Amino acid sequence: MQLERILHAQGFGSRKLCRIMIRNDEITVNGEPCDDPNADFPTTGLTFTVRGEAWEYHEKSYLMLHKPSNYECSHKTQHHPTIYSLLPYPLVARDVQCIGRLDEDTTGLILISDDGQFIHRMSSPKHKVPKVYEVVCKHPVDQQQIDHILKGVQLVDEDAPIAALACTRISDHVIHMTLAEGKYHQVKRMVAAISNRVEGLKRIQIGALKLPNDLVVGQWRWLTDKDLQLLKPDAA
Numbered sequence: 318m319q320l321e322r323i324l325h326a327q328g329f330g331s332r333k334l335c336r337i338m339i340r341n342d343e344i345t346v347n348g349e350p351c352d353d354p355n356a357d358f359p360t361t362g363l364t365f366t367v368r369g370e371a372w373e374y375h376e377k378s379y380l381m382l383h384k385p386s387n388y389e390c391s392h393k394t395q396h397h398p399t400i401y402s403l404l405p406y407p408l409v410a411r412d413v414q415c416i417g418r419l420d421e422d423t424t425g426l427i428l429i430s431d432d433g434q435f436i437h438r439m440s441s442p443k444h445k446v447p448k449v450y451e452v453v454c455k456h457p458v459d460q461q462q463i464d465h466i467l468k469g470v471q472l473v474d475e476d477a478p479i480a481a482l483a484c485t486r487i488s489d490h491v492i493h494m495t496l497a498e499g500k501y502h503q504v505k506r507m508v509a510a511i512s513n514r515v516e517g518l519k520r521i522q523i524g525a526l527k528l529p530n531d532l533v534v535g536q537w538r539w540l541t542d543k544d545l546q547l548l549k550p551d552a553a
């Protein structure tokens with residue numbers, strides 16, 4: 318693919334702007350400077366720098382972000398900064414979207430992509446991708462409450478009771494809850510239905526993909542092929 322098209326496809330601006338950056342000696346490709354906008358490169362494994370910043374070519378974007386508290390999962394936010402402000406501008410320009418929103422006070426694993434089919438597969442209720450939440454509860458959690466969550470709790474506006482796929486007591490106040498759905502405030506509403514209250518909420522796993530220990534709050538990274546495998550339905 319021509320260098321000018323590569324930069325444009327990776328979110329670095331209009332074809333004209335990309336051409337100007339190339340002619341201005343602002344680009345290196347696979348470690349070598351290149352000032353020819355028409356120079357042709359195979360995109361597989363391609364690395365490049367733009368004004369000294371290193372990039373890898375990705376035909377589609379698949380990212381994970383460790384969402385901090387007090388960020389909103391929306392492009393047009395109301396009270397807090399958007400999670401998209403934590404991503405570099407070229408990724409935002411590629412019109413990436415988060416897959417399933419977390420509340421502004423929820424932290425943890427969030428997936429972001431510009432691949433419509435992937436977004437649909439991961440978020441469609443039909444596919445029931447399990448998500449695991451670490452929940453800090455206000456009151457100690459007993460076995461009766463766990464059993465209730467596993468049997469199903471009736472939420473306002475829902476026709477039938479909703480059960481967690483799994484619910485494990487980690488300590489007096491902390492449980493791990495696995496949900497197949499992603500309904501509005503689902504964890505908070507389910508915990509309220511057992512007469513308790515969520516004081517802290519973190520998503521720690523989607524499918525078989527865990528939030529990596531070394532991904533610090535506010536940081537993002539590309540999903541690897543292995544990560545993508547872990548998101549497939551038979552990987553869990």
Ligand code: URA
Nearest residue numbers: 420423502503504505
């Ligand atoms: N359930 C909630 O209540 N909030 C979230 O952010 C995610 C799941």
